[in-house]
Amino acid sequence: MTPAPTSTTDRVSTRVSIALLGVRSDAPVRRTGGAGPSDDGHFVIDGAGAAIPLNLASPYVVNARGRLTLDGADLGFDVSPVTRPRFYDLQTSEGVAYDKIAKLHGKNVLATTVVQTCVRYDESERCRFCAIEASLDAGTTIAVKTPAMLAEVAEAAVRLDGVTNMVMTTGTSNGWDRGAKHLARCVRAVKKAVPSLEIQVQCEPPADLQAITDLYEAGARSIGIHVESMDDAVRARWMPGKSRVSMDEYRASWREAVRVFGWNQVSTYLLVGLGEDPDELVAGAAELIEMGVYPFIVPFRPLKGTLATDVDRVPAPDRRILNSVTARVATLLQAAGMRGEDQRAGCAACGACSALQTAGA
Structure with a gap:
């Protein structure tokens, strides 16, 4: 008997807990290394994409019936791995x-670092949480993806696998x-x-806002x-190079991006677990x-090959803090009528790396 939804x-x-502790399961589609949250397997949880760490020591198990369990108890989630x-x-x-040119992220997103x-x-x-060149060193990608390459791969991914949107970062x-x-x-090239x-698209604030x-x-x-x-x-501690791009430059870029792309078509990652005061993080969100920018709340994820993990030994954030921040920001997003799934493409639209969509945002 399937238990009633919690x-x-x-x-x-629960979604926060598995984002931090991972699950015991196989996952044909997974990421290792790279610039963003990684070392994860890709699943569909109750119809939504989810990028969850694979952890043989996790107390959370996906059983043979495709249900998420904790100590044998069914938690009320249908879970299936994304197929290759x-x-x-x-x-x-x-x-x-x-x-090596682009990867499937979540259930229907094509992603590439151009x-x-x-x-x-x-x-x-270097940003201490980043391993952008680790996958290059490992030979799992190439240094520069040309427009022609990306157009070729995108056409195949849409035709063969039903990909609906694409993320390009750099x-x-x-x-x-x-x-x-x-x-x-x-x-x-891809749109053609x-x-x-x-x-x-994802990039740092350009020095000339015309680029937006x-x-x-x-x-x-x-x-x-x-x-x-x-x-x-x-920022100075975790992103010594990037922090020289001032917050004034970020705010100017966000405002210009909202003007050009529209309300709730602009987003930014906010990482929980870098040492920021949770109340200040929520105030920033x-x-x-208020600007029309979606704050994508994601936990810092320890990742081999990063300075944060290999040198600093920084652990994942406290579950209670991540849960609280996620819930509080979700409430703010709901009050503003802003949902990640209303973005045309990208990380907030996918939602796999965050619990915000589970929280109704």
């Missing part, structure tokens, strides 16, 4: 495997655009090949300008919401 509060608490996409079996005419290197990757400059370049120019070229595919309009005119319809923390002391 309350929203209980469901959010068919486009992973293909390669370009030059012999580059498609899965430039897998970052000008800030020296240890003195390592930061030395130029005034900080990587936006190559992103725009890639967006334009697959006009129906919605695309989110250029990305929209290329065909992107959502944008992520990710700050990770709005606390300058936290409220400021973003």
